[in-house]
Amino acid sequence: MRVEIVPCLSDNYAYVLTCEATGQSAIVDASDSAPVLEAVARAGRRVAAIWSTHHHHDHTGGNEAVAAALRVSEVLGHSSDRGRIPAQTRFVEHGDAWQLGLLNVRVLHIPGHTTGAVAYVVSGDGQQAVFTGDTLFVAGCGRLFEGTPEMMHASLARLSQLHPATLVYCGHEYTEANLRFASHVEPGNRDVAAALVAASERRMAGQPTVPSTVASEIACNPFVRARDAGELGARRKAKDSFRS
Ligand SMILES: [Zn+2]
Structure with missing residues (x-):
């Protein structure tokens, strides 16, 4: 399994995921055509599908x-996003599974940021990755534009049940600001302090902070760590107005 990270727009990430055994690729979130097409051409990828997270x-x-x-004739998104995802041809549901080359792919429905948000869980070559869009960020979660704190809490619980070593690829580079909020919420959390130093070093070097891991999100992410939907909702509200 290989993942090329494609910075798009001001702080979005698109991804080109490839099964190295067969050379088949899928694009996760074609945010902007120019950088995505450039990345595909640079790596010489053969693209079978576009997978939209929301x-x-x-x-x-x-x-x-x-x-x-x-x-590309296959453009995927959740069934409830019919009419909202441009060029969509395939309407997936929670639990749908298929293969990209030799990689196993499965869909998790993770509403909260939007009601049709999905994650794509990909396993193969002894590795697992999850593409979480704007639901789970590194050390944060998306705004609740369409869903409720209860939905987001259940969706983050669903994602944190994945194997702890699962690599987390999210939709935006918000990590430093998220970790500053996390250290405000939990000033004594040493994992957060260490993650903030590491993230700042990566950004200073012009590197992305993705991927994270499920284990690191369980240790650092104040929304994953919220004990219930009420606490998650309160933290989400506090984050909306937090200025670090
Ligand atoms: Zn979004």
Whole structure:
């Protein structure tokens, strides 16, 4: 399994996921066509599908142009996002599973940020990765635009049940700000302090902070660590107005 990280727009990430055994690739969140097409061309990838995590324009704005340029006929998103994801041809549900080359792929429905948000869990070569869109960020979670704290709490619980070594690839580079909020919430959390130093070093070097791991999110993420939906909702409200 190989994952190319493609910075798009101001702070979005698209990904090119490849089964190295067969050379088949999928694009996760074609945010913007130019950088995605460049990344595909640079790596010489053969793209079978576009997988959208949710309908927001900064995750799907490149769907039509990328699908046309690469002659991709499969554009995936949740069944409830019908009419909201450009060029969508396949309408997935929680638990749907298939293969990309030799990699096993399965869908988790993770509403909260939007009601149709999904994660794609990919395993193979003794590794597992999850693409979480704007639901689970490194050390944070997305705003509750369409869902409730209860939905987000259940979705984060679902994601944290994945194997602790699972690599987490999220939709935005918000890590430093998220970790500053995390250290405000839990000033005594040493994992948060160490993660903030590491994230700052990576950003100073011009490197992305993705991927994280499920284990690290369980240790550092104040929304994953919220004991119930009420605490999650209160933290989400506090984060909306937090200025570090
Ligand atoms: Zn979004």
